[in-house]
Amino acid sequence: MPAFVTRDGGHSVGDHAARTIRYAIEQDDVGYPFRLEPPVITKTTATETMASAGSLARRVRIAATIYAALTVVDERAVRGRRVVVYDDVFTTGSTLDVVARRLREAGADEVYGLTLSRTRWR
Template sequence: MIFARIVLGHLYAHPELLADVDAIIPMPAYLERRQARQGNDHTGYVIERAILEDDQGLPFVLDPPLVVKTRATPRMRDTDSRMERRLVAHELYDALRVPNPSMVQGQNIMVYDDVFTGGNTLNAVARRLKASGAAKVYGLTLARAQWRDRP
């Protein structure tokens, strides 16, 4: 709930960020049947809570989802090189599906994620949405991961 209030507070304080946004969605998470959103889809849970707390009618979209992740993929944070991150991003792109492209056609979509590491995950989701007809895709993150200097 606290993260939802932080997201709402930021968006309320900066309405210019939403000037042309048609939908705010969570970063898609792969959920097996009967998994609870709260424990397994933290970005979806934050957006779910934001919808309940929102008193300005921001354009949150949760159900039906605009983009879904159809299978588990490796986590970006577990990669050690730029090449690994590219491979994981490609695998993620292949695992994403837009169930109803007419819902994203011509839309400007803001994707919420909790942590921005290198941009590969957001880029994969943006590419999938744009390939399905979205006009623009923006990212909104709660935090940026500390740079890790790796060999």
């Protein structure tokens, strides 16, 4: 899941998903093709979180701003491939949806979402 990452003294701030994937890479004894660097997709600006959305209309607006902020940097990495996107928390599915849309537009054959936890339904 692409995050808008700021730098504080050279260290990434705010990319919880990347930290989890780094731990998975360290413990991987199968050889899964994880990719963090260079990124395949980036988020070019900070956006609101889906957790802050209270209504369907607001979720749609936030999803549109997230979609606009996403850029697939390396289309060759996804073209014709099956891609798994990891997100730490599933709130509404809207964020995974817009990320999948961008990846499909870049040529990914299939995009799957994998989450660690889910928020309670309201």
